[in-house]
Every structure is written in C-alpha cells, then in structure tokens.
Amino acid sequence: MNATADYALDVRGVSLRFGGVRALTDVSFGVREGELFSIIGPNGAGKTSIVNCISGRYRPTEGKLFYRGQDITGLNTNARPSLGIGRTFQNLALFHHMSVLDNIMVGRHHLLKNNFVTGSLYWLSGARREELSHRNKVEEIIDFLDLQSVRKATAGTLSYGLRKRVELARAMALEPKLILLDEPMAGMNFEEKEDMARYIVDLNEEFGMTVVMIEHDMGVVMDISHRVVVLDFGKKIAEGDPGAVLADPHVRSAYLGEEDETLSDPDDAPRPLETNA
Amino acid sequence: MANSMIPAGDFRTSYAADTTIFPTVTSRNFAIAGVLLTCAAPFLFNEYWLSLLIQIGIYGIAALGLNVLVGFTGQISIGHAAFFLFGAFSSAYLSTKIGIPAFFAIPLAGLVTAVVGLVFGLPAARLKGLYLAIATLAAQYILLDFFARAEWFSGGSVPAMAEPFSIFGYALQGDRQFFYVVLAYVVVCFLLVTNMMRSRDGRALVAVRDHYLSAEIMGINLTKYRTLSFGIAAFFAGIGGALYAHYQLVVSYEGFGIERSILFLAMVIIGGLGSVMGTLMGTAFVVLLPEAMEWITAILAGGPIDHALGLKTNITFLREIAIGTIIIVFLVFEPDGLAHRWHQIKAYWKLYPFSH
Numbered sequence: 001m002n003a004t005a006d007y008a009l010d011v012r013g014v015s016l017r018f019g020g021v022r023a024l025t026d027v028s029f030g031v032r033e034g035e036l037f038s039i040i041g042p043n044g045a046g047k048t049s050i051v052n053c054i055s056g057r058y059r060p061t062e063g064k065l066f067y068r069g070q071d072i073t074g075l076n077t078n079a080r081p082s083l084g085i086g087r088t089f090q091n092l093a094l095f096h097h098m099s100v101l102d103n104i105m106v107g108r109h110h111l112l113k114n115n116f117v118t119g120s121l122y123w124l125s126g127a128r129r130e131e132l133s134h135r136n137k138v139e140e141i142i143d144f145l146d147l148q149s150v151r152k153a154t155a156g157t158l159s160y161g162l163r164k165r166v167e168l169a170r171a172m173a174l175e176p177k178l179i180l181l182d183e184p185m186a187g188m189n190f191e192e193k194e195d196m197a198r199y200i201v202d203l204n205e206e207f208g209m210t211v212v213m214i215e216h217d218m219g220v221v222m223d224i225s226h227r228v229v230v231l232d233f234g235k236k237i238a239e240g241d242p243g244a245v246l247a248d249p250h251v252r253s254a255y256l257g258e259e260d261e262t263l264s265d266p267d268d269a270p271r272p273l274e275t276n277a
Numbered sequence: 278m279a280n281s282m283i284p285a286g287d288f289r290t291s292y293a294a295d296t297t298i299f300p301t302v303t304s305r306n307f308a309i310a311g312v313l314l315t316c317a318a319p320f321l322f323n324e325y326w327l328s329l330l331i332q333i334g335i336y337g338i339a340a341l342g343l344n345v346l347v348g349f350t351g352q353i354s355i356g357h358a359a360f361f362l363f364g365a366f367s368s369a370y371l372s373t374k375i376g377i378p379a380f381f382a383i384p385l386a387g388l389v390t391a392v393v394g395l396v397f398g399l400p401a402a403r404l405k406g407l408y409l410a411i412a413t414l415a416a417q418y419i420l421l422d423f424f425a426r427a428e429w430f431s432g433g434s435v436p437a438m439a440e441p442f443s444i445f446g447y448a449l450q451g452d453r454q455f456f457y458v459v460l461a462y463v464v465v466c467f468l469l470v471t472n473m474m475r476s477r478d479g480r481a482l483v484a485v486r487d488h489y490l491s492a493e494i495m496g497i498n499l500t501k502y503r504t505l506s507f508g509i510a511a512f513f514a515g516i517g518g519a520l521y522a523h524y525q526l527v528v529s530y531e532g533f534g535i536e537r538s539i540l541f542l543a544m545v546i547i548g549g550l551g552s553v554m555g556t557l558m559g560t561a562f563v564v565l566l567p568e569a570m571e572w573i574t575a576i577l578a579g580g581p582i583d584h585a586l587g588l589k590t591n592i593t594f595l596r597e598i599a600i601g602t603i604i605i606v607f608l609v610f611e612p613d614g615l616a617h618r619w620h621q622i623k624a625y626w627k628l629y630p631f632s633h
Contacts, residue, residue: 055494081496093494095487097551098480106484110496112477116509119476120469127476128293135292174495 008033014063023049041231086176096156107173161192181213319453327452334459337560340544342513348550350506351486356416358537360511364390364518369439379442386519394511402500424530436529439522549614558615
C-alpha cells in the first residue's frame with residue numbers, strides 16, 4: 001500500500017474484459033510525479049484501453065487505479081478533470097462546429113463557476129469578468145502552441161496536424177497535473193512530429209505535468225521518454241528505461257517483429273519495423 | 278458566428294471587445310435601431326398585422342427554447358406544444374385562482390414549466406435520436422390528457438381564463454398595448470440565450486452535441502446538461518405560453534396537438550439549427566407563410582384560373598398543399614436555414630464585386 005505514495009499514477013493488476021475478449025490482463029505499472037512515461041505495443045495490445053481506464057471511459061473489470069494515493073477506479077469520468085487528469089484522443093475528438101477558441105474554453109469548464117443563470121445575466125452577474133480572465137489563460141496556451149492564426153476558425157475545417165494541436169490545447173486548458181496523450185503524432189509529417197515532440201517535452205519540463213503518452217514512433221519514444229512500459233495482447237511484457245526495454249528480447253519479438261528462435265516460423269514474414277528514426 | 282465578415286482595419290485591442298454579441302459597432306447600432314423601429318409598429322400597422330407580429334414574438338420565444346434543445350444540444354423533442362400550453366395554463370391559474378398579477382405570473386409560469394420539462398427530460402440521460410423522440414411524444418400525450426382531466430388546473434373542457442397584463446394598475450390590453458409586453462420579452466429572452474451561449478454552460482451544451490465522449494473527459498456531466506437543456510427549452514416554452522394566455526385571455530387545449538409541436542420544430546429547422554436570430558426568422562416564415570398563401574388564394578378565387586380548373590372550395594386544400602411543398606423545397610435548397618442565407622446575403626454585399 002505504501003507504494004502508492006511514490007507514484008502519481010499507480011495501475012495495479014488491471015484487467016478489462018468485453019464479454020469473452022480480454023483487452024487487458026493483470027496490468028500493473030507506476031508513473032512517478034513529473035515523469036514522461038510512454039506506453040508502447042503493437043496494434044490491439046491494449047494501450048488505448050489502459051488510457052481509457054485511467055481517464056474513466058472504461059471501468060476495469062478487476063484491479064485498481066490510484067492517482068496520488070486516491071482510488072479512482074470507480075470515479076465518474078467527468079469528475080477527473082478537477083483532480084487534475086486530462087487527455088487527448090487518438091482519433092480526433094474535437095467539437096467540430098465550435099471555433100478553436102471555444103474548444104479550448106470548454107477545457108476551462110471545471111475551473112469556471114458561472115452557470116446557465118449567471119451566464120445568461122452576463123453583464124450583471126460577473127460572468128463576463130470571469131470569462132475574460134479565463135480567456136487570458138486560454139490565450140497563453142494559444143501562444144504556446146502557435147494557434148493564433150486559427151483562433152476563430154471552426155475546428156472541423158482545420159488540417160489534421162492543427163486539429164491534433166487544438167486537442168492538445170484543449171487538454172492543457174484543463175490545467176492537468178497528469179496528461180494522457182493517445183498517439184499525439186499519428187499521421188503527422190516529420191516537421192509536425194518535431195514540433196509536437198517539443199511541445200510534449202515543454203509540457204513536462206516547463207509546465208511540470210506528468211505525461212503518459214502512447215506513441216508508435218519509436219524514435220520519438222526513445223528520445224523523450226523517461227520510462228516505458230510495453231504491452232502485448234493485453235499483458236505487460238516489459239517496463240523500464242527506454243534503452244533497456246528496447247534491448248529486451250520479449251519486446252524485440254513481440255513488438256519490433258524481430259525473429260525469435262523459439263517462436264520463429266520460416267513461412268511467416270516478420271512484421272514491419274515501425275521505427276522511423 | 279464571429280468567423281468571417283470582419284472589415285479590414287477593425288482591430289480588437291481587448292478580449293472584451295472580442296466577445297461582444299455583435300461583431301461590429303455598426304451591426305450593434307443597426308440592431309438597436311431595429312428594436313426602436315419595431316416600437317413604432319403599433320402606430321404604423323393595423324390590428325391584423327400587429328396580431329401577426331405578436332404571434333411571431335410569442336412563438337419565437339417558445340421556438341428559441343426548442344432551438345437550445347435541438348440546435349445547440351442536438352437532442353429532439355416532439356412535445357414542445359405541450360410545454361407551451363403548460364405555461365399558458367400555469368399563468369392563467371396563477372393569475373386567476375391564486376391572484377398573482379400577470380407581471381409576476383409569467384416568469385413564474387416559465388419556472389413551473391421548466392420543472393415539468395426537467396422531469397420529462399430525464400429519459401434524455403439515457404435515450405438518443407429516434408428513441409428520445411418517442412419518449413418526448415409521451416410528454417405531449419400525457420400533458421394533453423392532464424389538461425383535459427385536471428379541471429382544477431386547466432378547467433377541463435371549459436377554457437381557462439387569464440387576467441390581463443397590467444403594470445401599476447394600468448392594464449395593457451389589446452394588440453396595440455400588449456405588443457410592447459411581447460417585444461420586451463423577445464428582447465430579454467433573446468439576450469439571455471445569446472449570453473448563455475457565450476458562457477460556460479452554453480459551450481457545455483454545444484460540446485455535448487458535438488462530441489459527448491470528449492465533453493465528458495472535459496469534466497462535463499452529460500446527464501446534467503442533457504436534462505438541463507430540456508428544462509431550458511421548457512422554460513422558454515412556458516414564457517411563450519404565458520404570454521399567449523395573457524394575450525388571448527382565454528386558454529383552451531385545442532389546437533396544441535402534435536402538429537403544433539412539429540410546427541415548432543419546423544420553425545427551428547427553417548430558421549437554422551443553432552442560430553439564435555435564425556429562430557426568429559424561422560418563426561416569422563412559419564407564421565407568415567399561411568397568411569401569404571391566404572392572400573394568394575383570395576386573389577385566385579373567382580379569377581380565370583379558378584374558373585378554368587373548377588377549383589371552387591378546393592382552393593383551400595390547394596393552399597395546404599402549397600405550404601407543404603414550400604417547406605419541402607425550402608429544406609432541400611436551404612438545409613442550413615434562413616440564418617445561413619442571411620449570412621450569405623451579407624457576405625455578398627460586403628465582398629461585391631469580388632466573389633471571394
């Protein structure tokens with residue numbers, strides 16, 4: 001039990017089943033305060049499932065999740081931002097018909113106090129003052145992520161890379177202490193990836209957020225993460241610092257498609273290597 | 278909304294200037310001038326025209342509530358007329374049986390209706406789309422049945438009476454005077470909703486519509502906002518209904534069946550889903566269309582076309598068909614509603630002679 005105090009996020013023996021499908025089997029790992037932590041693994045390994053458990057989208061069938069020593073296993077999804085947990089999605093999940101600015105302002109939801117009554121009485125209730133002070137915070141995020149030129153654009157009309165960045169902005173607006181990034185660089189070109197990697201490092205170092213990231217680009221994962229956990233078929237197969245994990249023979253066979261003597265099948269072509277580095 | 282037609286050189290130097298309701302000072306002044314000009318309507322128009330304007334105002338307020346529900350929150354209700362009627366009966370009851378002056382009875386009726394709306398909105402926490410539509414249909418029938426039976430409340434088969442609206446003992450009766458009451462309510466209600474939509478809970482409603490999963494991750498309680506939007510919709514329906522009661526002075530449940538609920542939906546869709554001003558345009562369209570068709574049939578009646586086709590009394594059916602056809606044609610060619618067309622006309626004038 002005392003282990004929870006050391007970790008910002010402690011995942012303990014989490015299993016997740018959908019009927020007969022075992023998405024996760026007894027997964028345990030811990031993320032330390034201020035760490036940049038990556039979850040890697042082949043497609044269908046359960047990476048997004050574990051992030052969904054942490055953010056409350058799924059409730060684990062077994063096991064527990066602790067956030068700063070507090071049990072969050074059964075906590076409502078919408079109660080998590082106030083604890084300091086924010087996330088982005090693998091597939092874009094912006095509010096498509098809202099402006100970029102409004103999208104990011106939605107991130108301030110749990111920090112704002114005005115409601116449908118005081119909001120309707122905008123000038124009389126102080127809602128205007130509150131909205132404007134939060135607008136200041138949002139503009140800082142817009143500056144940080146270089147979104148000034150698309151501030152008023154409708155989110156649904158933006159390019160893919162920009163939308164990813166707006167999604168990061170929206171998660172940042174929550175002012176999370178723990179931010180979960182589900183494939184922040186998927187589908188981006190080299191330059192966009194470079195920018196995104198820089199933002200993520202800044203989130204961690206400048207803003208002091210604990211980052212949990214799912215990413216396929218091994219080059220980026222190896223370069224920026226402090227520690228890595230590897231999942232395969234819903235099970236944890238390795239955990240540790242990036243170099244050691246990459247050298248692990250289980251990881252090489254499961255994830256990077258390297259032939260393993262005991263498993264090798266001459267007719268079976270190795271899975272493509274996903275390293276871009 | 279605030280995305281397109283900002284003239285060059287119009288720089289915003291504060292966030293306050295960037296969050297105004299109207300994009301430019303000119304557009305704000307035009308809107309104020311428009312309201313002031315409308316104040317002169319009772320001196321310019323006859324009773325018939327005034328009654329049409331009052332109807333647009335009253336139904337416009339109710340349709341505004343429905344637009345919050347359908348346009349902004351992305352839900353559906355086909356029981357809106359029942360809430361409208363509930364507001365009407367509540368205000369009539371409060372003003373005659375309990376003796377609360379109409380001035381206070383109208384907002385109270387709105388609140389009472391909002392509570393009823395919240396109750397009937399509870400299924401929205403679980404249901405979506407067509408399933409929700411059927412659930413709200415229940416509201417329509419349950420409430421109408423309630424009005425027919427609850428004689429203490431609605432008078433049953435006898436229409437309920439409502440006290441006239443009065444301020445400081447001075448009764449505002451008749452089209453010319455009641456017009457100002459409706460105008461004041463229209464301005465206040467539309468301002469309230471505009472403000473709500475640019476603050477926290479308004480954004481939350483749209484977020485629930487656009488992507489409910491990520492809305493929840495952003496800390497938005499889905500059940501709360503889905504139900505709340507029913508409450509808000511019912512509140513404005515109740516206000517509209519209460520105004521209707523004190524305008525007509527008599528309320529009967531006849532004529533507020535499901536077809537009226539669907540007419541409310543038509544107002545919102547024709548005006549533009551998720552557009553506050555579009556609601557008023559859509560309501561004007563739906564209220565004025567039958568009148569326009571009436572004039573056309575009156576011109577046709579007895580004319581050569583009438584004789585040639587031998588229409589006689591069938592001409593009234595022709596009118597109904599024409600109204601239906603126009604609505605269909607409208608939805609095909611203008612699916613984004615009148616508000617969208619209005620933006621395009623403005624853009625055309627701003628950009629002329631260049632198309633981009």
